[in-house]
Amino acid sequence: MRENGPVTSATRQPETPAATLPPRLIATDLDGTLLRDDKSVSERTVAALAAAEEAGIEVFFVTGRPARWMDVVSDHVHGHGLAICGNGAAVVDLHGGPGAHRFVKVRELARENALDAVRLLREAAPGTVFAVEQTYGFYQEPAYPKLHMETPDTLAPAEQLLAPDAPGAGEPVLKILAFHHELDPDAFLTVARRAVGDHATITRSSPSALLEISGPGVSKASTLELCCAERGISPEEVVAFGDMPNDVEMLTWAGTSYAMGNAHPAVIAAASGRTVANNEDGVAVVIEKILAERL
Numbered sequence: 001m002r003e004n005g006p007v008t009s010a011t012r013q014p015e016t017p018a019a020t021l022p023p024r025l026i027a028t029d030l031d032g033t034l035l036r037d038d039k040s041v042s043e044r045t046v047a048a049l050a051a052a053e054e055a056g057i058e059v060f061f062v063t064g065r066p067a068r069w070m071d072v073v074s075d076h077v078h079g080h081g082l083a084i085c086g087n088g089a090a091v092v093d094l095h096g097g098p099g100a101h102r103f104v105k106v107r108e109l110a111r112e113n114a115l116d117a118v119r120l121l122r123e124a125a126p127g128t129v130f131a132v133e134q135t136y137g138f139y140q141e142p143a144y145p146k147l148h149m150e151t152p153d154t155l156a157p158a159e160q161l162l163a164p165d166a167p168g169a170g171e172p173v174l175k176i177l178a179f180h181h182e183l184d185p186d187a188f189l190t191v192a193r194r195a196v197g198d199h200a201t202i203t204r205s206s207p208s209a210l211l212e213i214s215g216p217g218v219s220k221a222s223t224l225e226l227c228c229a230e231r232g233i234s235p236e237e238v239v240a241f242g243d244m245p246n247d248v249e250m251l252t253w254a255g256t257s258y259a260m261g262n263a264h265p266a267v268i269a270a271a272s273g274r275t276v277a278n279n280e281d282g283v284a285v286v287i288e289k290i291l292a293e294r295l
Contacts, residue, residue, distance in 0.1 A: 023057055023290060024237040027084075027224055027250060028283055030063040030073065031205070032243040033260055036279050039072055048284035051291055060084060060227065062220045064205045064212055064246055066133055066174070067092040067101045068150075086133065087203060087246050088223035089174035089214050103135060107223060108172035109200065109215040111162045116199040117213050118158045121178055124195035125188065130158035131177040137168040144179060147210065180209040189245065203246040212246065221249035239290065241275070241283050242267055258286055 028034045036042060049059050061073055061083040067090060070083055081095040082104065091105035114132070121128045131140035131152070139161045140152040154167045158176070163169070180188050188209045192202045201214045228238060236255035242248075243260040248270045251257035259268045261277035268274065275282035 021234070021236045021255065022294070023239045023256070024233050025058045025060060025228060025231070026052055026239050026241075026287065027060045027062045027220075027254065028241040029220075029243060029247050029250075030061055030065060032262060032278050033241050033247075034061070034278070034283050035072060041073060042281050042284070044281045045284040048281075048287040048291075052287050055291055055294065057290075058231070060224065062088075062224055062240075062250060066138070067094070067103070068136075070094055070101070082227070084220060084223050084227065086174040087201075087205075087212055087214055088218045088220045090135065091223065091227060105223070105226070106135065106172050106174070107215055107218045109175055109213065109218070111164075111173060113199050113215065114162050114173055114176050114213070115159065117176065117178075117196045117202075118162070120195045120197075120199065121192055124191050125180055125183060127182065128178050128180050130161075130179075132158065132161045132173060133175045133177060134168050134171045134173050137171060139167065140177075144177075145181075147179065147206075147208070175212050175214045178211040178213060183209045185209045203248075205244040205246040219249045220246060221253040224250055225253060239286070241286070242271070243278065258282070 034041065034045060052059055063085055064087045065085055067085045081093050083092050083094055085092050089107050090103055093102040093104050096102060118130055129141050129144040131144045137153045138150055139154045141158055142155045154161065160166060178192065185204055185208060189202065189204050189211060192211050196202055198216055200216060201218050202211055204211050235253055238254040240250050240254035240257040242251050243263040245264055245266050248266055251267065251271045257271040258273045258275045259271035260275060260282050275286050
């Protein structure tokens with residue numbers, strides 16, 4: 001889940017990994033990857049996604065976005081209609097359209113783990129402010145900045161938002177968000193991972209110092225692995241695309257993976273290949289090549 005602008009780097013021509021098995025599934029991040037910086041899906045990309053599905057290759061959107069922000073791609077989910085949201089915290093059927101989605105699988109962040117993460121981060125990085133992302137609700141502390149596309153349901157300290165009697169207490173917590181006004185984003189990530197340890201999984205997808213905190217072991221990669229196992233699809237049959245640190249595990253797990261031309265250095269290091277930037281339809285470029293090689 002990225003907000004407020006792109007992360008940029010020099011554009012390079014696609015670098016193609018050595019072929020493994022013919023792909024059966026394409027897993028692509030959205031912001032900074034499939035979507036252009038204006039959050040649109042280009043006509044070329046729409047055509048490439050449709051052609052992949054027509055060729056029998058499933059396309060999974062794998063994103064840090066919550067389900068209610070999936071309207072940008074709801075017209076392109078094709079047959080299965082499934083997307084992995086919240087960095088792996090939920091598998092969502094988008095067929096109902098915006099506001100009518102169905103949660104197929106939820107991998108929640110236990111409230112006690114969330115409270116541990118809040119406490120440990122307050123100690124390790126004073127000045128950290130928090131928001132709480134649930135299946136249908138969004139809650140934040142008063143000092144948490146307006147980073148997202150909505151008005152929070154409740155303003156209160158994180159400890160109150162995660163209490164047993166909090167608003168939405170019967171609703172699973174998908175992740176908490178931690179923001180710092182002063183720290184460098186990568187430095188904040190390092191500090192947080194060291195402080196929180198195995199209480200939670202911490203990553204980032206924003207150019208600002210905004211961290212995304214999920215349940216232990218929950219990531220795009222681990223949920224994608226579950227979805228693929230249900231379909232009898234091996235890692236070697238998956239092609240993955242991403243641009244930010246929350247994509248690293250997925251790109252490492254997939255048999256073939258591409259960092260976007262605008263990708264974070266950690267993503268470039270993790271991927272087996274590289275394509276052009278999101279604004280140049282880097283995902284479509286690779287899909288077209290895959291399909292051409294199948295002829």
